Amino acid sequence: MRTASAARLLVVEDDDAIAQGLVFNLERKGYAVEIARDGLEALSRARVGGHDLILLDIRLPGLDGFEVCRRLRVEGVLTPILMLTARAQSDDLVHGLRTGADDYVTKPFDLAELLARIEGLLRRRAWSRRAGNDTAGEGQVRMFGDFWVDFDSFEAGTRHGTVQLSQKEIAVMRVFLTRPGQVVTRRELLAEVWELPHHPNERVVDNVIVALRQHFEESSTRPRHILSVRGVGYRFAP
Numbered sequence: 001m002r003t004a005s006a007a008r009l010l011v012v013e014d015d016d017a018i019a020q021g022l023v024f025n026l027e028r029k030g031y032a033v034e035i036a037r038d039g040l041e042a043l044s045r046a047r048v049g050g051h052d053l054i055l056l057d058i059r060l061p062g063l064d065g066f067e068v069c070r071r072l073r074v075e076g077v078l079t080p081i082l083m084l085t086a087r088a089q090s091d092d093l094v095h096g097l098r099t100g101a102d103d104y105v106t107k108p109f110d111l112a113e114l115l116a117r118i119e120g121l122l123r124r125r126a127w128s129r130r131a132g133n134d135t136a137g138e139g140q141v142r143m144f145g146d147f148w149v150d151f152d153s154f155e156a157g158t159r160h161g162t163v164q165l166s167q168k169e170i171a172v173m174r175v176f177l178t179r180p181g182q183v184v185t186r187r188e189l190l191a192e193v194w195e196l197p198h199h200p201n202e203r204v205v206d207n208v209i210v211a212l213r214q215h216f217e218e219s220s221t222r223p224r225h226i227l228s229v230r231g232v233g234y235r236f237a238p
Contacts, residue, residue: 039063073100
């Protein structure tokens with residue numbers, strides 16, 4: 001993992017003013033930044049590799065951000081993706097996570113929050129890479145019910161077959177599988193997975209839970225494994 005000051009970011013944004021503003025602020029933080037102006041250019045640059053993070057706008061000419069994200073994940077590109085979106089509807093956010101995005105920020109975004117999300121994803125990527133070597137058993141395949149999760153490849157055996165989980169989905173499943181039967185609050189998940197313990201919007205947690213239930217539950221209203229604890233958070237039943 002590169003040091004934070006040398007991390008290489010790909011910014012995919014067709015609005016020139018927003019793109020230049022992002023480049024200016026990210027380079028001030030010490031990041032190396034590339035720009036792609038449309039979906040096809042984003043695919044080409046991302047396939048070359050070498051990026052530590054991709055900031056991906058949803059509304060792009062050619063291919064939209066959803067399709068760019070989906071194609072990269074299908075091709076095995078696991079670079080963390082932070083979606084930039086003007087859409088705040090829950091269905092769109094869940095769709096972004098299901099195509100493989102790791103997190104999202106809605107426009108107009110607060111710069112401090114965006115930088116915190118970027119820093120969190122970069123730290124989480126380094127932590128995930130170390131987990132297989134530094135934490136006994138967590139870098140291996142873990143099974144529950146009829147399903148499995150591979151923390152090395154980010155793959156999972158789901159009710160839809162083998163799929164690629166996003167970085168956030170993997171991180172949440174790691175918490176659940178290391179704390180079976182325990183109540184995990186939304187605030188704890190924000191702290192452990194997003195590294196944003198004081199973030200006011202806990203809906204980001206619920207959106208990932210929705211995506212995980214679509215992977216591992218036959219019925220989202222009667223889940224067997226990822227159980228809601230009303231007003232508190234969730235409990236994982238293997």
